[in-house]
Amino acid sequence: MILYDYILSPSCYKVRLLASLLGVQLELRAVDFHPGREHKADDLLNLNPAGSIPILVDDDFVLTESAAMLAYLASKYGPDWAADGDPQAIALQHQWLAFSNRLTATLGGARLVEMLNFEGDLEALQSSGVVALRELEAALFARRVSGGTFLVGDAPSIADIACFPYVALAPDGSVSLDPYPSIRLWMRALRALPGFIEMPGIHRLHELAQDPLAEPDS
Numbered sequence: 001m002i003l004y005d006y007i008l009s010p011s012c013y014k015v016r017l018l019a020s021l022l023g024v025q026l027e028l029r030a031v032d033f034h035p036g037r038e039h040k041a042d043d044l045l046n047l048n049p050a051g052s053i054p055i056l057v058d059d060d061f062v063l064t065e066s067a068a069m070l071a072y073l074a075s076k077y078g079p080d081w082a083a084d085g086d087p088q089a090i091a092l093q094h095q096w097l098a099f100s101n102r103l104t105a106t107l108g109g110a111r112l113v114e115m116l117n118f119e120g121d122l123e124a125l126q127s128s129g130v131v132a133l134r135e136l137e138a139a140l141f142a143r144r145v146s147g148g149t150f151l152v153g154d155a156p157s158i159a160d161i162a163c164f165p166y167v168a169l170a171p172d173g174s175v176s177l178d179p180y181p182s183i184r185l186w187m188r189a190l191r192a193l194p195g196f197i198e199m200p201g202i203h204r205l206h207e208l209a210q211d212p213l214a215e216p217d218s
């Protein structure tokens with residue numbers, strides 16, 4: 001399976017991350033997103049007329065949306081990650097996959113303005129990103145109160161993987177994660193998963209890192 005990929009793209013990282021968690025080998029094709037704008041060149045526009053990456057190619061089957069790629073990889077290689085057979089959990093996952101597009105548009109947009117000088121109203125992107133973060137914090141707090149760690153059900157799923165990268169990289173767009181303890185605990189749990197991989201700006205949980213909920217030494 002071929003992934004057209006850019007190392008600094010959180011949308012591409014979602015797909016690399018889930019593949020790694022599932023133990024699936026992807027053949028990576030590096031796209032010169034910046035400064036080359038290779039995603040807008042004819043070869044890639046033929047694959048994805050929307051001119052965005054990632055693009056996943058499995059023989060003659062082509063996907064151009066990261067959420068669809070997560071659903072495809074999970075149903076093919078790890079049905080538990082897609083709440084196989086549980087209609088309500090599947091529907092909730094879809095809700096979070098849709099929500100993840102708001103994170104891309106807001107926090108991801110702020111990151112592109114800050115890091116790559118893209119055009120955009122930085123303040124508007126940041127403040128709509130904060131609105132989304134508050135919603136996520138409230139949902140994860142409610143999950144925590146009822147003993148849950150992840151967005152849907154008892155285990156990590158494609159919902160978590162879809163939302164995680166743009167949240168973790170929010171500080172690249174000058175949006176702080178300090179006000180969101182439930183989000184930080186959730187990210188910590190994801191970073192500790194076996195098979196977790198890093199991207200620039202998102203690192204694996206160090207095994208010596210202290211549990212923020214642990215009692216302080218007396």
Ligand SMILES: N[C@@H](CCC(=O)N[C@@H](CS)C(=O)NCC(=O)O)C(=O)O
Nearest residue numbers: 009010011051052053054064065066
């Ligand atoms: N909805 C798409 C968005 C992906 C996306 O925003 N990709 C960025 C790179 S991180 C891109 O290619 N942007 C160029 C463009 O959309 O023109 C997905 O989730 O796959």
